[in-house]
Amino acid sequence: MSTSPPVWTSETASIAGAAVHVARAGDGDPLVVLHHDIGTPERLPFYDALARDFTVLVPSHPGYDKSERPAWLRNVRDLAVVHQWLLASHDVTRDPGRVTLVGLGFGGWIAAEMATMAPRAFRRLVLVGAMGIKPERGEIADQALVSYIDYVRRGFADQQAFDRIFGAEPPTAMLEQWDLNREMTFRIAWKPYMYNPSLPHLLGGVATPTLVVWGREDRIVPLECGERFAKALPQARLTVVDGAGHWVEMDKPDELARLVGGFACT
């Protein structure tokens, strides 16, 4: 374990005809983080914390942030297949049995889809505030009805964390990127919004040990979805993080990194 800050490098992989951007740092066992529907800042304390113990890959989903938008990609399972392809072709992740896959929110949905496609493939799966299952009582918050800033703020339990990461008044370039990411989300997850009705039926085949993490104050995906993931996945347990909203990795980076690290090393 190193104490100096990790060095991040950028790579581009060509997957299904699209240039996919991958950020990489650290060494150790491979760990892949799949980001939210809002995209991700290039650097986060959470990523740095993971990079102290793992070789961390943070790919940008096709159509988000620095990755190219493939015009044909129109559903979340397509996106899951693209990521399977990426992992299969990357030196670090070629042996899926060593890979810990961490999905944040929307990325959690993609990770869950990937797990159903390859039920025995991954070493560990971590789903954090994952979308993908339709809540029975509440609703998944609809970003189409609120502004970019209001939606991102809604995902924080700690509004000062928003200010720290994005600035109290995020610049226009950030808004444009959120708009582009939102447009891509609409292209692939508009209807039904943010879930796949078949997913709950397919999770029962996933043999990968799974940690389901939820922010106690998640105002985007109701906690009941976490309970349902934990129930539907045969080898899963649910951990709830106090003082965290939907973006657990930005509200409580150290705590989430500890949870992920501890689980991945068991």
Next chain:
Amino acid sequence: MHLMYFTEQPMSAYDAQEGLKFGATALMFSNRHFDPVAGSRLYNEYLEHYRLAEAAGFDGIMLNEHHNAPFCMQAKCNIFASILAAMTKRVKIVLLGNPLPLADNPVRLAEELAMIDMISGGRLVSGFVRGGGQEQLAAGVNPAFNRERFEEAHELIVKAWTQTGPFRFEGTHYQHRVVNPWAVPLQKPHPRVWIPGVLSKETIVWAAQKGYPYIALSTEIEATKKIWELYDKVAADAGHAGGPEFRGYLQRCHVAETEEKALANARQFMWMQGEFTGLAHPVWSSPSGYFSPSYRAAFVEYAVGRRSNPRGAAFEDQLQNQQIVAGTPKTVIPKLRRLLEETRPSIMGFWASDGFVSNEDTRTCIRLLGEEVLPALREIGKELGLWSPFEANAPVSRAFPEPARPAGAR
């Protein structure tokens, strides 16, 4: 010239304070404020206005539709078009238009339009629109595929009108095993298609490439000129000349017996405290993927309250730049002449009143337009050579280069 009467069919019978309190008069402004008793009265008044407009000498009646908002009660323009098909005798029924992306079955639209065309004896002009941003949300239709759906639905409808069935259609958004509607338009090759718009360059380019007239919706004169510059350039590249028979304009124009009354009533064009689509909500009116990518920075800043509506302007400014014209017939004619001279449209829609303008004042306005303004404009149109697509026998489109005529009348 082709001179049309238009009203947004405002649902003005609600408490304006409620809209202000809610902060928007669109999408989620609750329909508990919709009074069906007033709705019934207003629909029937609007029908009377259309009847009056035909009697007053208008060439066409322009209809449109919108959803989830009081600025326009008409939730389905084909319903009013059907009524007018039977109720009127002479006027063209000009739909501007059916919002194609909102349709899940464009063949159904093709059938409805064919029925309207046959019932009216071949008087249909079938415009198509993308629908407003909030309407994508109201209909649950993906705003990111708005333009794709527009173009594909258009292709399917024109095919259903012009190609003998049965045939199969396999598109990206629309797949139909058997297209074979037992209702085809009376007009051949097919009813005229006019494309209205206000802001998106993509729509102007598309209309010019297809050879469809474009109807500029209440844009200011300089912006309108830029539209025709772009239209004519693209038209020339596509191989046709553009010019007046491809140009339409919707003018907000209220006339009354006195200047004071006309001005007071014209203020009602701003009756919902904002742009003509009401008090817009910046996020709902511009969902991601819906607006033109070239305006992305402007729209994202608007969405978070850092910029005013790219589509809006104040009443006094709109009077000044003639987006709104108001007065007695005598004072509005020179203003309209200026518009015709500077922008040279052959199709003119008159959006005659709005909001809380009384039934009586609207009827007076229609009568005065018919008695004094329309005859004057026809003379100016002749003088300036502004021949409408009907007068010029202009082709329906680039793909169907002949004028539309009722079958059997050729």
